[in-house]
Amino acid sequence: MSLNQLDGHTILIGLMAYPIRHSMSPTMHNHAFEKLGLNYAYLAFEITNDGLEGAVNAIRTLDMRGSNISMPNKQKIIPLLDKLDPATEMIGAVNTVVNDNGVLTGYTTDGIGMIKSLDDEGIDIRGKKMTMAGAGGAGTAIAIQCALDGVKEISLFNRDDEFFAQAKRNVDLINEKTDCKATLHKLEDQDDFKAEIDSAFIYCDATSVGMNPLEGQTLVSDPSWFRKDLVVFDTVYAPRTTKLMEVAEEAGVEHVFNGLGMMLEQGAAAFKLWTGKEMPVEYIRNILFNEDK
Template structure:
């Protein structure tokens, strides 16, 4: 399908954007469904974010993705922001509703769907997560409301306390945060249902590292690692070795894209194809 005067344009704004797999993933999905859409990645300097957002309206684009370092700055130029994204303090997706720009954050949605597609229900579960940085925020705001208990750890005490205080202020639930301590982590994991690594530990090239020792894992513990390169981290290998459910961060990457795709097109996304495109882009298949 060639580009015509009717083609709907969706852009990615960030800096840099050359490494992004979003064009490959979304354009393949548009083609698969026969949609007259095109997705283009555009490098936008920090001082031109407002102009870029105005361009979405001016050129009547269907929408956009927003990546680092503009996820926070872009919010002020939108007409409406999803309440969860408002709490997170960052957006990654924009929908143009006839000139009314709506912002949301699909990162946490992607994480939730990664687990739900594996048959994992968050409701009434005790969730333990290590990491209180950027990736932890959308996960926290999407997971904590359904959890029986939500326990956070981070090596930086101020980071984990700040996020914990925010969550307790804005959400209902049993939410606690602690500076990382091996004995405390071990104790909290004894009756946990879900464990999440929201740190870079285990990421290439340090593939032999794991955020927790294997002996803290159990067969009935769901283990979710946000790291997606390698596809199977040491943490996930350890989990699989004891027959625990192990979920890779690559699916969070895929499903955040799926959520954006479905918002823009109002069509069910071709998930297997989008996953294949991401894995190809990462050089993992």
């Protein structure tokens, strides 16, 4: 953010999470504000559950435009807000808060970011079948947003662990509230996993497998599981090429993506909620990652 743009009219937006000093979001949003000549500033605040209520009250008191929310606050913030948008109510987690004259509304932009990043590549998953792994925060947001946006069928795989109940909730909600048909599967059943990937248009890995400390690991290690016309999407973006992506590329899969586009587009969706403007995504991509799409 250029100091020349900071003055008595600057509007503050926050990021409330812990730990959060590593986040790329302040760089992303402040460069976007500067590029568009918007008088906003985006700052990171290390907030735990204990300080969350006071921090949310500060959004109103300081007349902040809003805030991003990350772990461990995505669920805990919900009772402190005035409204949730419908998708966020289903997802049960918030990553973006918008302050409209003291009325705080919660949104979740992760799923929106995933779908938009595929749209950017000319890939439309609406009306198609998706097989996915993972029912954590990102997986829940992706599954429910995809169902709301017109994905025809979702086969959701998760290990029989503490997240399996969340996976069941996701499937039940999708079947009850959308036109999408969702089914729940145990990741331990590898034959079932292979068959559901084989019948899908897109396979999405929304787990943390492939990123530190699980770097170099993948849920699918056999290239024969993948068709060339399958879309393979890994929500991990560090490292830039995950083990899953390497397996897919070895199989000759034409459309293989990491989570970089999703990260940028979820930020862009929040940016638009706050400012009403489109984030200059390609400009930001080049600043953050020194690359053009």
